[in-house]
Amino acid sequence: MIIEFPGTKGEIEESSSSHKYHSSLIVKEKTTTVLIDFGVKYNPRLIREINDFNYLLITHAHPDHYIWTVEEENRINIPVYLTIETLNYGKYKPGNYRVIKSGIEYILNDFRVRAFDVIHSLRCPAVAYKIKGSRTIVYAPDILDFKDDKEMVLGDVDLLIADGSSLNINMVRRSGDKLFGHTRVVTIAGWCKKYGVKELIITHCGKQIVTMDENELKEKLKEYAEGKINIRVAHDDRVIEL
Ligand SMILES: [Zn+2]
Numbered sequence: 001m002i003i004e005f006p007g008t009k010g011e012i013e014e015s016s017s018s019h020k021y022h023s024s025l026i027v028k029e030k031t032t033t034v035l036i037d038f039g040v041k042y043n044p045r046l047i048r049e050i051n052d053f054n055y056l057l058i059t060h061a062h063p064d065h066y067i068w069t070v071e072e073e074n075r076i077n078i079p080v081y082l083t084i085e086t087l088n089y090g091k092y093k094p095g096n097y098r099v100i101k102s103g104i105e106y107i108l109n110d111f112r113v114r115a116f117d118v119i120h121s122l123r124c125p126a127v128a129y130k131i132k133g134s135r136t137i138v139y140a141p142d143i144l145d146f147k148d149d150k151e152m153v154l155g156d157v158d159l160l161i162a163d164g165s166s167l168n169i170n171m172v173r174r175s176g177d178k179l180f181g182h183t184r185v186v187t188i189a190g191w192c193k194k195y196g197v198k199e200l201i202i203t204h205c206g207k208q209i210v211t212m213d214e215n216e217l218k219e220k221l222k223e224y225a226e227g228k229i230n231i232r233v234a235h236d237d238r239v240i241e242l
């Protein structure tokens with residue numbers, strides 16, 4: 001399985017040469033290539049290559065993940081998988097959309113794909129994707145927490161790719177009794193240690209990671225890993241063979 005990060009930036013104004021484009025992920029195996037998320041500030045190569053992908057999966061309707069929330073985009077003809085909530089939220093719609101339900105496994109050629117509901121936004125309900133091929137990965141670019149039991153979601157996972165909005169600053173918000181926002185990398189590292197996920201890659205980087213000194217960042221990640229897991233920060237256009 002090969003993964004690539006066309007973009008690794010969250011919904012922030014700041015950017016750097018390593019984090020220029022809105023977060024998305026390419027997953028390849030045998031003859032199947034899946035792209036997850038297509039935000040407003042997409043890597044320009046994506047639109048050139050878009051019809052080479054077999055599928056586009058969308059996590060939620062925030063514009064850094066789903067361009068159709070705010071813009072018409074009719075050059076994308078591949079099937080776009082999304083929840084009914086995401087489809088209904090957007091001002092525009094992809095030409096070739098397929099509505100999926102969380103908790104159900106879909107066979108997409110060489111992959112088995114399942115969406116899991118996550119706590120993140122009240123108005124734009126989000127999902128994380130579990131993709132099973134020769135390896136099992138979970139992509140959760142915007143997450144405060146999983147709604148499901150984490151043992152069930154993460155118990156058999158080789159690699160978690162997750163939200164870098166904050167390393168250790170509280171970004172949890174509250175509306176009545178409902179929480180929303182983003183969890184912290186230090187918390188995600190704790191999930192990996194607890195549920196036996198050996199590899200963690202951070203994407204959807206927020207201001208803290210994008211503006212932090214690289215050595216200071218390395219030290220922080222080392223501290224969170226406690227020698228038990230491997231934590232890396234993804235950069236735009238990075239390719240990783242699993
Ligand atoms: Zn986002």
Ligand SMILES: [Zn+2]
Pocket residue numbers: 060062120121142
């Ligand atoms: Zn979001």
